[in-house]
Amino acid sequence: MTQLKQRLVQLEVLRYDPEKDTEPHFQKYEVMCPEEWVVLDALNAVKETIDPTLAYRWSCHMAVCGSCGMMVNGEPKLSCHAFLRDYVGMVIRVEPLANFPIERDLVTVADDFIDKLKRVKPYLIPKDPKPIEQGEYKQTPAQLMKYRQFSMCINCMLCYAACPEYALQPKFIGPAAITLAHRYNQDSRDGGRDERQEVIATNEGVWECSFVGACSEVCPKAVDPAGALQQVKVASTIDWFKEHLLPGGSK
C-alpha cells in the first residue's frame, strides 16, 4: 500500500474562553497531515493529540450540514471543504465566522441568524390548499427549476460573514434568509408572497443590499443569494410601480 504524502501544517487558531479571557488571542499548533486533508481534519488532529480544549462545531464532513463555517485565512469557508492543498507554504489562520459574536474559540452565537430565518416565513403557504388525499400539487420540472437553486442553502452563514452590509447594519435580514423567502415566493405551489414582502421588501430587507455580491462568491452550494436579492428588488420595484402608477393599484 502506498503511503499518502504528509506534511507539517502550521495553524494559528483564535482562542477565547469568556470565563477566563478578557479578549481573544491566537494559539499556534503544528500537526502532521496527509496532503489530501481539509482544515477540519487538521483541527481534529489538534484536538485529539495536542489540545482537547479547542472548541468548534462540526458534523457531516461532506459540506451539507453547515456546522463548520469558519474564517480560513480571512475568508469564510466550511472547514470540511477548505483543502490543505490550497494553503501550501503558508500558516493557516483559523478564526470564528466574522460578523457574529464569539461564544467560545471558533464557536459563534448564531441566534441572530436563526431569528431572521424565522421572520421571513420560510414555509409553504399554499396558494390553493387541498387535503393530501387529493394527491400532490402538480409542479413541472420547469417550475421546479425556477426555485430549486435557492432551496439549496445549508444555512452555513458564510454569506453573512462575507456581507459588508450585515457588518455595518446588523438589522439587515441578510442574504440567506431573503433568498429563502424568495425560494418560497418562486414556488408555483405557494401563495404567501405578500406576507413575506412585509419583511423582505423593507429597508431592513433587500434595500439594505448594495449588491456587492460577496455572498454569492463565498456560497459553498452555488445558491447565488446575490442573484436572488436582485430578483427580489426587481419584483418589489414592479410592485411599487403597479401600486402607485396604475389606476386602482395592483390588486
Next chain:
Amino acid sequence: MEIVEADVAIVGAGGAGLRAAIALAQTDPTLKIALISKVYPMRSHTCAAEGGAAGVIKKDDSLALHFDDTVGGGDWLSDQDCVEYFVNEAPKELLQLEHWGCPWNREEDGSVAVRPFGGMKKQRTWFAADKSGFHILHTLFQTTLQFPTITRYDEYFALDLLVDEGRCQGLTAMEMKSGMIKQFNAKSVIICGGGAGRMFPFTTNGAIKTGDGMALAYRAGVPLKDMEFVQYHPTGLPNTGSLLTEACRGEGGVMLNKNGRRYLQDYGMGPETPLGKPQLKTMELGPRDRVSQAYWHEVQKGNTVTTPWGECVLLDMRHLGEKYIDERLPLVRELAIAYLGVDIVKDPVPIRPVVHYMMGGISTNTKAATELPGLFAAGECACVSLNGANRLGSNSLTELLVFGKAAALSAIAHAKSVGPANKAALKAQADASQARIRELFLRTDGKESMSGLRKEMMDTMEKNCGLYRTEAGLQEAVNKIVELRQRYNKVVLHDKSNVFNTDLFQVLELGSMLDCASALTVGALARKESRGAHQRLDYVERDDKNYLRHSMAYYQGQDTARIDYLDVVITKSPPGVRDYSGDHK
C-alpha cells in the same frame, strides 16, 4: 436548577424529531412542546441522506409489493404488522412533505418522479436530486417555524431520563453555551436521537451520531433490540467514508473488480444485466448486505484494487453521461471530485463498504412506544422492527416520517392519561444527574484520555464486528468493551470551562457509544447464525428454528448486557429464500 414544564419533550431534532413536533403541534395546539437537540435542527444527520424515500405511488406498484421487498430485504427479521403499517402510511407521509414544499423531482406532467433503488421490485423511491435527506430535513425544519407551541432548545445536551412511578416523566439536559443543567418535566418523552455509527472508525455518519438517544433509554432500563445488525453501505469514498448514494446504481452505475468484471453476478445476484439498463432487484440493485458482503469475498480472492486507503472495488458511472449525472447525481460528482480527485463523468471511482446505519435500536412497537410508559422513540435510534436484519435503501427516510408521527400521537394519548407528577422525586433525580456531571468535572485522579479510549473502541469494532464475524473475534470485542467501560470511569477532563465544553460532550458521547457497543457485541456473540447484515464465518446459515427472534439487550450497569429474545411477528410471509437473481432462472 431551572425547571422547564412541558407536555411532551422530544430529544433530537432531525427528521423524526421534527416530524413528531409538527404532528404534536397540529394535533393539539394547546400542548407545550420542548424540542431539545445537541445541534441546531438543520445540522442533524438526516441532511446527509442522499438517494430518496420509498413510498408506493405509481400505478404499476402495490403496497403488497413494498411489503414483500421490505420483509425479504430484512431477511424475515422484520415485524410484519409493523411493515404493513409502514407501507400503508408511507405514501401519505411523502405526499404530506410535498404539501409542505419539499422540492421532489418531477415528471414532465408535474407528478412526482420516482427512481429505482436496491432490493425494490418497483420504482418507488421519491427523490430530490441526490440531496433528498437534506431537502426533507430543511422542509421539516422550516415547517416547524410556523408553530408557536414548539419551543426549541438548540444545543442542549440530554443527560438522563427522569423515571418515577414506573413511567418516564422528563429528562435533564445541559445548555451547551453556559453549562447550566435544566430539568425538563414532561408527561411524555420522545427520543429521536439518531444512530451510533461513530462506534466505528470508517463510517458515513457525522460526528454527532454517537448513540446518545439509544443510551438514554438503555440506561433507564429499556432494551435495545437487534443491535448486532449494522448496515454497511456498499459505496463509500475510501478515504473520508463519504456516502455515494445507492442512486448511483439505481441510475445505472455498475460495480467492477480490478479485472473489469461486474462481480456481483458471482454472488447470487446475476446474471449480468445490460450496461446502462439497470434491472430492479438484481445485480447492482441487490440489497446492501449482499452487495457489501460480495466486496469482502472479492478481497479474499485478490480481485480488488489496492489504494492508499485500503482495498477497493470500482463504481463506474461514465456511461450515464455528464448531463444525466449533473441532473440526477450532482452531489456525488462534487464529493468525488473534492475529496478524492475523481470526476465520475470521466473515471470509475474507487469505493469500499462503509458503516452506515444501525438496524437495531431502542425497542419500540408499531405505535413507537417503548416498554417504559411515557417513553417513545422513532427514527434510526429506534428499532420498531421495520428493517429486520437489513434495511432497504430509501426506507429509512420514510420511516422517520411515519414513526415520528406515530410517536407524537402515542405521546399525546399518554400525556392525557397520566396524573400529576411527584415533583420532589423528579427533582431528586435531576439533582443526582447534576451530581454525576459534577463528579466528572471535579475528577482529578483519572488517568485515561477520551481520545485514547475512543480509538481503542473503534479499532475493536472494526476488527471484530465488521462484515464477517467469528466467535473468537466477537468474544475479544465483548471483553474489550467491558474493559473500556471500566477504564471509562477513570477518564479525566482537560477542559473545565462551562462554556461550550466539547471535551465534556465528547466524553459523554463516548459513554453513549460504549453502552451501545456493549449491547452490540454481546448480541452479536449470542446470535449463532448468519442473517442479513450479521454474518458469522462459524455459523454460515440462517437458523430460523433458534434465531427467528429479536435479541433484546438489557443494561446491567458495569456488567455485560443481558440478552433476552422476543419472537418476530409473522402475519403473512413465512421465512423464505431471498432471491436476487432477477427474472432469469
